[in-house]
Amino acid sequence: MASLPHIATATSSAAIRLFGFIFLRWIPGHHFVPIIFTSLAVYLTSLVLLSRNDHPRSNRSRSTTKGSKRTRGPKTSEPGDSGLKTLLTGLPSRRSPLWTWTTVLINITVALLTIDFLIRGLVLYPTTAVSFSRIGYVSSTTANLLFREPDPSQLPVVISYREVSSPSSQKLTEEGTVYKLDNSTDYTAAVTLKNLKPSTHYKYSLSNNKTGSFITAPQPGSPAANRLSFVTSSCIKPNFPYNILSHPLKIPGIEKMTEALGKLPALLRPAFMLFLGDFVKLSRWPCHRPPLIHTLDDHEIANDWSQGNKTAPYPAAADPFLHYHVAANPPIPEKAFAHPDEVTYFSFVNGPASFFMFDTRTYRSAPSQDNSTILGHAQLQSLLAYLSTPEPEGVHWKIISSSVPFTKNWHVGTTDTWGGFLNERRTVFEAMWRTERELNVRVVLLSGDRHEFGATRFPDPSLELPPSELQSDTPGLGIHEFSVGPLSMFYLPIRSYYQTDDEDVSVKYAPDGNSKFGYIDIADGADEVDPAAPAPVPVRSSILTYSLYVDGEVVWKYRLSIPLEAAAGARATQDSAKRIHFPPGRVLEDKLVKNGWDVAFKTAIGRTEELAHYCLDIATATYYTLLDKVQAAERLS
Known part of the structure; x- marks a missing residue:
């Protein structure tokens, strides 16, 4: 033994x-x-x-054999050694x-x-001496520039810019000078470049030898404003999966994304990237880099954070987020319902789409209560005002980003998502459905956090869709959510996403891959508003194409559209109750591996984990109930 x-x-x-x-x-x-x-x-x-x-066994062995006749024979070792x-x-x-x-x-x-x-x-590679610059939010006439310079000998820093197409001998336009940087902002400063021309390629220069370039957004209402491309993802960690031969700050997913985007024609290069949380500060970013716009999530603070913006470690954790990200982000909504200095949610318009970017961490309360809030009162009111406001001519999409998924189809960690705030989610969805019905714009949801990809649609109950159009893993009608991540991180080889009711209809699930991001392209074109009709009617439409990239390759494409010819669109999209709705979504390409034996095994693991969480929650609740009863009895005694 x-x-x-x-x-x-x-x-x-x-x-x-x-x-x-x-x-x-x-x-x-x-x-x-x-x-x-x-x-x-x-x-x-x-x-x-x-x-x-x-050692003692060896000594005893030598003492017992001392003086005895040594027997020659083959050398042996212990069995199994x-x-x-x-x-x-x-x-x-x-x-x-x-x-x-x-x-x-x-x-x-x-x-x-x-x-x-x-x-x-x-x-x-300590960060104390890091010096860098980057572009954040870019409008048709402005660009937010963020830089860090801890070396006092480089001060003051002069910021200048010029058009790339202009002669190199042309004098640079000086935007401003930063004379002082200190530890209160971690030696960072944000400067807005103003009076820029729409749809123009610019190069900026700093007197500390930092340079970069950007392209301004198109003039609203112009032909160029009919097209917009951007990317979205979340969650990164340097040098993962770990490679001893790799640079410790290398982020493989960013390199894969950069290579993939570099293959696109210049017309299709993304205007910006929505990074939806769980980010680390980067001083380096490869070529073809889009401007970065950021959303806060839990790993900038603490895992599954839901304790408000006053409890430690939130104040200390939010400080770098404010200086490194918020400072270069888009403006806050016109109707923010809070003091501007206390707002970390944003809104902007670019081309054919307007955007509302949530902060689902700063204002949330504990989940799974009747009055639980993930947005907080001010942000919720701001969102409702945004949804009820008509968009300018030529803006056909309201795109809403959230660091955590809206769908409750993920059955592990559900309470950390909108699945833990279902009452508020219902309020938001009702406002979104009303927006689509009354304003003739289409709402699209983008999210991250899960280290998996999931496409989900939320059909408007007023459409009264038949059961055949509410089946799992089917394209169709409804507000669509595309949740994707990580850009460069781990993924779990278990299956925890599946449909359980007809409120959250699954469209596609892709859990595997250390690097995943979504590429969204919106452009005018001809689309069939009812592909299932005996004689489909192609009409001029604003078409949104979502492309899922896994490890640098396109593996899935999906299309949503909005008819721009109102009369033809109305005739083609009227249902039996004479209600007008948008064309159903369509899968354009699917290279993902079909279900095999491993999927069943991974699904079983996911269900086991879900059951374990459920039993743990019951045990915890029972423990605290008994504890309350014991304490009450002690008080009575």
Whole structure:
């Protein structure tokens, strides 16, 4: 029977390797680090105990054979003592010290790689001296420029710009000078470049040798304003999956996205990127980089944060978000219903679309209560005002971004999404459906957070769609949500997204891939408003095409459209009750692998995890109920 040191050695060795692999290549969760190093300490201690136990046995063996006649014969070893067993289990080999030292070295190397992943970037590339510049929100006449310069010898910093098409000898236009930078803003400053021309390519220069370029948005109402392309994703972590040969600050997903976008024609290059939370500060961004617009989520603060904007660590965590992201973001809504200095939700118009960007962390309360709010009173009122406001001529889309998904089809961690705020979600959806019915604009939802892709539609109940149009994994009518992530992070090989009712109709689910982003292109074109009709009628439409990229390749495309010829569109989209609705969504391309045996296995794992969370919630609720009763009894006594 194996001794306790043998069991401890084998178990701790297995834990080092298993959790080391998970942390470095699968899920870089902080809770795995103490497990790895505790297991290493147990493993080394157990080895020492085993070696001490072996020495007396060797001495006794020598004393019993001393003076006796030595018998020559073949050299033997203990049963099961082999190099393969030593390498696999981590147990020492009495026959070969080389195998013992090799397996010890393997376990120590796993721990060293963990340390390298954690601290190499911090030690070799400290952020205190980082100097950079980037472009944030760009309108038709302005551009927000953010820069960081901690070196006082570079001050003052002069900001200038010129048109790229102008002669290099032309004098730069000086926008302004920043004389002072200090630790109160972490040595950052935001400057707005003004009086720019629409649809024009500009280059900016800073006196500290930082340069960059950007293209202004088109003039509202102009022919160029009929087209808009942009990208969206969430969640990044440098050098993951971990590669010892890679730069510790390298983000593979950004490189894959940059390469993919670089292959697009100039006309289709994205105007900006909506980054929907769980971001780290970057001082480097590759070529073909779009301007960045940011939304706050939990990992800028703490996991599943729902404790408001006053409780620690929110104030300290939000400070860099304000200086590095909000400072370069779009303007706040005209009707913000709060003091401008306390608003972290945004609204803007670009080409054929207007945008409302949620902050679903700062103002939320605890989930799953009757009065739970994910937006807070002021942001909710601002959203309702935005939805009820008609858009200018030529703006056909209201695009709303949320750091967490609207759908409740994800059945693990549901309460951290809009699934934990269903009453407020219903209020928002009713306003969206009313907007589509009354304003003749189409509402599209974009979200992130889940490290998976899920396309979901939310049909307007007034359409009274038949059951055949509410089946799982089908395109069709309704407000559509496209939730995508991560841009460069881990993904879970389990299936936790599935449809359970006819409120949230699943369209497509794609969980796999360390790098995922959505590319949205809106342009005028001809579309069939009712493809299922015996004689489809193509009419001039504003067409939104969503392309899902996984690991740098397009794997799925989907189309939504809005007829621009009102009479033809109305004739083609009237249903039996004479209500007018938009054409159904359509799948244009699907390269995703169909369901196989592994999907059933991963689904079973997902359901098991869901059941475990459910049992844990029941046990926790029961515990607190009993605790309340005990405390009440003690007070009475």
